[in-house]
Amino acid sequence: MGLIVQKFGGSSVADSDKIRNVARIITETYRRGHKVVVVLSAQGDTTDDLIAKANEINPKASKREMDMLLSTGEQISCALCAMAIERLGCPVVSLTGWQAGMKTNSVYGNAAIKRIDAERVLAELDKNAIVIVTGFQGINKYDDITTLGRGGSDTSAVALAAVLKADLCQIYTDVDGVYTADPRLVKDARKLDEITFDEMLELATLGAQVLHNRSVEMAKRYNVKLEVLSSFSGQPGTKVKEVAKGMEKTHVSGVAKDKNVARLALVGLEDEPGIAFKIFSLLAKNNINVDIILQSIGREDSKDISFTVAKDDMESARALLEENREAIHFDRIDVSDNIAKVSIVGAGMVHNPGVAATMFEALFNAGINIHMISTSEIKVSVLVDAADADKAVQVVHSKFYGEINGQ
Ligand code: ADP
Numbered sequence: 001m002g003l004i005v006q007k008f009g010g011s012s013v014a015d016s017d018k019i020r021n022v023a024r025i026i027t028e029t030y031r032r033g034h035k036v037v038v039v040l041s042a043q044g045d046t047t048d049d050l051i052a053k054a055n056e057i058n059p060k061a062s063k064r065e066m067d068m069l070l071s072t073g074e075q076i077s078c079a080l081c082a083m084a085i086e087r088l089g090c091p092v093v094s095l096t097g098w099q100a101g102m103k104t105n106s107v108y109g110n111a112a113i114k115r116i117d118a119e120r121v122l123a124e125l126d127k128n129a130i131v132i133v134t135g136f137q138g139i140n141k142y143d144d145i146t147t148l149g150r151g152g153s154d155t156s157a158v159a160l161a162a163v164l165k166a167d168l169c170q171i172y173t174d175v176d177g178v179y180t181a182d183p184r185l186v187k188d189a190r191k192l193d194e195i196t197f198d199e200m201l202e203l204a205t206l207g208a209q210v211l212h213n214r215s216v217e218m219a220k221r222y223n224v225k226l227e228v229l230s231s232f233s234g235q236p237g238t239k240v241k242e243v244a245k246g247m248e249k250t251h252v253s254g255v256a257k258d259k260n261v262a263r264l265a266l267v268g269l270e271d272e273p274g275i276a277f278k279i280f281s282l283l284a285k286n287n288i289n290v291d292i293i294l295q296s297i298g299r300e301d302s303k304d305i306s307f308t309v310a311k312d313d314m315e316s317a318r319a320l321l322e323e324n325r326e327a328i329h330f331d332r333i334d335v336s337d338n339i340a341k342v343s344i345v346g347a348g349m350v351h352n353p354g355v356a357a358t359m360f361e362a363l364f365n366a367g368i369n370i371h372m373i374s375t376s377e378i379k380v381s382v383l384v385d386a387a388d389a390d391k392a393v394q395v396v397h398s399k400f401y402g403e404i405n406g407q
């Protein structure tokens with residue numbers, strides 16, 4: 001008997017039948033004698049629909065007003081779920097982020113949780129109520145509503161689990177757990193019984209949206225017992241933990257795809273010290289995050305530098321560099337957002353030099369051109385044309401897992 005935090009994503013609460021299903025899972029847990037705190041996302045595509053509605057009114061709406069709008073989606077699902085639980089005869093209360101004491105910084109649209117003042121949640125639990133909290137949101141020091149970034153309800157759930165010292169944090173979604181690749185894209189992707197925090201963090205950061213990357217970071221930091229499972233199938237899910245049983249033979253735990261990438265290439269830079277510093281300090285000062293960087297070998301006193309940023313930052317990065325053309329000295333900027341990043345992740349690859357080559361071979365065999373490469377101890381990422389991205393995930397996955405299956 002302990003405290004369990006259960007989070008249900010948008011597809012798990014998409015309509016009234018699904019809300020009733022979620023209410024059943026919650027009340028069954030409660031009736032087994034657990035204290036239950038629930039975090040919900042907005043129903044189905046509500047958040048996307050709200051964004052579209054805002055764009056009709058003002059495509060340049062302030063981030064503060066966007067947060068005011070987007071936070072409403074989670075209030076609807078929480079109230080409806082509380083009503084379904086009332087009907088099943090259990091005591092329940094739904095709370096907004098601010099009622100639950102979620103204090104964030106003031107970065108509207110991508111706020112970070114600073115602390116949770118959990119008195120209200122604890123008081124409700126003491127009264128034996130099931131507590132339902134809106135995911136994805138909190139309030140800042142001005143008492144304004146903030147949101148945590150797309151997919152942020154996972155982070156709300158893990159943060160609550162950490163503060164309440166929950167015995168378990170269950171992330172319920174529309175697939176059976178974490179797979180070796182997106183199961184919607186790769187038919188024979190395999191469900192992992194366990195994955196390490198580090199590998200999951202890389203996969204989430206590299207595009208596997210099954211968990212919000214900040215939720216994994218937080219679970220690792222506070223050692224939250226974390227599990228990803230389906231709200232529909234009743235099958236055992238994936239445990240995310242410090243040490244996990246690896247897939248010895250492949251050294252690769254997963255393949256991920258990220259389409260939220262844009263590439264900028266500065267052509268004809270002077271080949272002299274300080275150029276990279278000028279470019280990247282300018283971008284950093286303007287809060288533009290740079291991912292992969294590639295510098296060509298100098299030729300006849302000039303060189304090129306290409307790098308990637310998030311799609312949303314492409315135009316502001318280009319404008320910023322154009323404004324500083326005189327100071328930086330370059331011939332031209334080429335930009336493209338018709339690209340995607342495909343990555344393999346695995347703690348085992350650091351000791352196995354052939355892993356990257358195996359990935360490149362799979363891409364070569366499929367005739368897929370690689371534009372950029374970046375590696376770390378635990379991952380290899382390549383940049384490919386957006387049109388090739390799905391195929392790239394499939395061929396890379398089958399190169400690592402097809403051979404294993406065939407053994
Ligand atoms: P929720 O609404 O429950 O938060 P998300 O859509 O955010 O759900 O995340 C679940 C989706 O993540 C799945 O439907 C699946 O298509 C996708 N996904 C991407 N990569 C993976 C992976 N490696 N394992 C499992 N699911 C993945």
Ligand code: ASP
Nearest residue numbers: 041047136150151152153
């Ligand atoms: N509703 C928010 C979104 O769609 C948060 C979440 O689902 O986690 O991004």
Ligand code: MG
Nearest residue numbers: 009151209210
């Ligand atoms: Mg999600």
